[in-house]
Amino acid sequence: MGLFGKRNKEPAPPPRRKVTKVSRNLLELIYQASRSQHPHEFAAGLRAEGDTLTEIVVVPTQSGRVSAHMQLWTLPIDRSVVGTVHSHPSGLPLPSDADKQLFRTFGHTHIIIGEPYAPGTWRSYDFDARPIPLDIV
Ligand code: ZN
Numbered sequence: 001m002g003l004f005g006k007r008n009k010e011p012a013p014p015p016r017r018k019v020t021k022v023s024r025n026l027l028e029l030i031y032q033a034s035r036s037q038h039p040h041e042f043a044a045g046l047r048a049e050g051d052t053l054t055e056i057v058v059v060p061t062q063s064g065r066v067s068a069h070m071q072l073w074t075l076p077i078d079r080s081v082v083g084t085v086h087s088h089p090s091g092l093p094l095p096s097d098a099d100k101q102l103f104r105t106f107g108h109t110h111i112i113i114g115e116p117y118a119p120g121t122w123r124s125y126d127f128d129a130r131p132i133p134l135d136i137v
Helices: 024-037 068-074 097-105
Strands: 044-048 051-056 082-086 110-114 122-125
Touching: 024 051, 024 082, 024 110, 024 122, 044 068, 051 082, 068 097, 082 097
Parallel strands: 082 110
Antiparallel strands: 044 051, 044 082, 110 122
Protein backbone atom coordinates (compact mmCIF):
# COMPACT_ATOMS: atom_id res chain seq x y z
CA MET A 1 0.00 0.00 0.00
CA GLY A 2 1.36 3.40 -0.90
CA LEU A 3 0.28 6.97 -0.52
CA PHE A 4 -1.26 6.95 -3.94
CA GLY A 5 -3.81 4.23 -3.40
CA LYS A 6 -4.84 2.02 -6.25
CA ARG A 7 -3.24 2.86 -9.52
CA ASN A 8 -5.52 2.59 -12.43
CA LYS A 9 -3.35 1.79 -15.40
CA GLU A 10 -6.22 0.58 -17.54
CA PRO A 11 -6.12 2.50 -20.82
CA ALA A 12 -9.33 4.18 -21.94
CA PRO A 13 -11.14 2.18 -24.62
CA PRO A 14 -10.71 3.58 -28.11
CA PRO A 15 -13.53 5.91 -29.20
CA ARG A 16 -15.10 3.48 -31.61
CA ARG A 17 -18.64 2.66 -32.44
CA LYS A 18 -20.11 -0.21 -30.50
CA VAL A 19 -21.73 -2.78 -32.76
CA THR A 20 -23.51 -5.61 -30.96
CA LYS A 21 -25.89 -7.04 -33.56
CA VAL A 22 -25.94 -8.47 -37.06
CA SER A 23 -29.01 -8.72 -39.26
CA ARG A 24 -30.19 -12.15 -40.33
CA ASN A 25 -30.47 -10.91 -43.93
CA LEU A 26 -26.84 -9.88 -43.94
CA LEU A 27 -25.77 -13.30 -42.66
CA GLU A 28 -27.80 -15.00 -45.42
CA LEU A 29 -26.05 -12.81 -47.96
CA ILE A 30 -22.66 -13.72 -46.50
CA TYR A 31 -23.48 -17.45 -46.66
CA GLN A 32 -24.54 -17.15 -50.31
CA ALA A 33 -21.61 -15.00 -51.37
CA SER A 34 -19.10 -17.28 -49.64
CA ARG A 35 -20.61 -20.37 -51.27
CA SER A 36 -20.58 -18.77 -54.70
CA GLN A 37 -16.90 -17.80 -54.35
CA HIS A 38 -15.81 -21.19 -53.00
CA PRO A 39 -13.08 -22.51 -53.26
CA HIS A 40 -11.88 -18.91 -53.52
CA GLU A 41 -12.16 -16.45 -50.69
CA PHE A 42 -15.03 -14.06 -50.40
CA ALA A 43 -14.19 -10.71 -48.83
CA ALA A 44 -16.10 -7.49 -48.28
CA GLY A 45 -16.52 -4.56 -45.96
CA LEU A 46 -19.29 -4.41 -43.37
CA ARG A 47 -21.56 -1.42 -42.96
CA ALA A 48 -23.47 -0.76 -39.75
CA GLU A 49 -26.56 1.25 -38.97
CA GLY A 50 -26.40 2.20 -35.31
CA ASP A 51 -25.47 -0.92 -33.37
CA THR A 52 -26.34 -3.41 -36.14
CA LEU A 53 -24.34 -4.74 -39.08
CA THR A 54 -26.68 -4.43 -42.04
CA GLU A 55 -24.79 -4.39 -45.35
CA ILE A 56 -21.88 -5.70 -47.34
CA VAL A 57 -19.61 -3.18 -49.00
CA VAL A 58 -18.14 -4.72 -52.12
CA VAL A 59 -14.38 -4.43 -52.39
CA PRO A 60 -13.16 -2.98 -55.70
CA THR A 61 -11.87 -5.78 -57.91
CA GLN A 62 -8.26 -5.59 -58.96
CA SER A 63 -6.65 -7.25 -61.91
CA GLY A 64 -3.92 -9.77 -61.33
CA ARG A 65 -3.65 -12.37 -58.66
CA VAL A 66 -4.48 -10.31 -55.61
CA SER A 67 -6.59 -12.41 -53.25
CA ALA A 68 -10.02 -11.13 -52.28
CA HIS A 69 -8.72 -11.10 -48.77
CA MET A 70 -5.91 -8.69 -49.54
CA GLN A 71 -8.26 -6.40 -51.42
CA LEU A 72 -9.83 -5.52 -48.08
CA TRP A 73 -6.91 -3.14 -47.70
CA THR A 74 -8.43 -1.06 -50.49
CA LEU A 75 -11.71 -0.39 -48.66
CA PRO A 76 -12.75 3.26 -48.81
CA ILE A 77 -12.57 5.44 -45.72
CA ASP A 78 -16.21 5.68 -44.71
CA ARG A 79 -17.37 6.03 -41.14
CA SER A 80 -20.31 3.68 -41.69
CA VAL A 81 -17.95 0.88 -42.78
CA VAL A 82 -17.06 -0.59 -39.41
CA GLY A 83 -15.21 -3.76 -40.32
CA THR A 84 -14.74 -6.63 -42.71
CA VAL A 85 -16.04 -10.09 -43.52
CA HIS A 86 -14.13 -12.80 -45.31
CA SER A 87 -14.38 -16.52 -45.84
CA HIS A 88 -11.92 -19.25 -45.01
CA PRO A 89 -12.50 -21.95 -47.63
CA SER A 90 -10.29 -24.25 -45.55
CA GLY A 91 -12.94 -24.30 -42.83
CA LEU A 92 -11.80 -22.88 -39.52
CA PRO A 93 -12.97 -19.30 -38.86
CA LEU A 94 -9.84 -18.40 -36.89
CA PRO A 95 -7.89 -15.21 -37.61
CA SER A 96 -4.49 -15.64 -39.25
CA ASP A 97 -1.61 -13.29 -38.49
CA ALA A 98 -2.52 -11.32 -41.62
CA ASP A 99 -6.14 -11.15 -40.43
CA LYS A 100 -5.03 -9.81 -37.05
CA GLN A 101 -2.96 -7.15 -38.76
CA LEU A 102 -5.92 -6.16 -40.91
CA PHE A 103 -8.28 -6.02 -37.92
CA ARG A 104 -5.90 -3.71 -36.08
CA THR A 105 -5.67 -1.42 -39.07
CA PHE A 106 -9.28 -1.19 -40.10
CA GLY A 107 -12.57 -0.92 -38.23
CA HIS A 108 -13.65 -2.65 -35.05
CA THR A 109 -16.03 -5.50 -35.95
CA HIS A 110 -14.94 -8.35 -38.18
CA ILE A 111 -16.49 -11.63 -39.27
CA ILE A 112 -14.70 -14.74 -40.49
CA ILE A 113 -16.81 -17.52 -41.93
CA GLY A 114 -15.64 -21.05 -42.61
CA GLU A 115 -16.81 -23.65 -45.06
CA PRO A 116 -19.66 -24.86 -45.30
CA TYR A 117 -20.83 -21.25 -44.77
CA ALA A 118 -23.87 -21.87 -42.61
CA PRO A 119 -25.14 -20.80 -39.20
CA GLY A 120 -22.53 -21.75 -36.60
CA THR A 121 -19.59 -21.55 -39.02
CA TRP A 122 -18.79 -17.86 -38.48
CA ARG A 123 -17.19 -15.95 -35.67
CA SER A 124 -16.92 -12.25 -34.93
CA TYR A 125 -13.85 -10.46 -33.64
CA ASP A 126 -12.93 -7.00 -32.41
CA PHE A 127 -9.99 -4.89 -33.63
CA ASP A 128 -7.68 -6.88 -31.37
CA ALA A 129 -8.88 -10.23 -32.84
CA ARG A 130 -10.68 -11.07 -29.61
CA PRO A 131 -13.93 -13.00 -30.12
CA ILE A 132 -17.00 -10.81 -29.58
CA PRO A 133 -20.65 -11.85 -29.46
CA LEU A 134 -23.09 -10.52 -32.04
CA ASP A 135 -26.82 -10.97 -31.56
CA ILE A 136 -28.71 -12.01 -34.68
CA VAL A 137 -31.69 -9.72 -35.27
ZN1 ZN B 1 -8.49 -14.88 -42.94
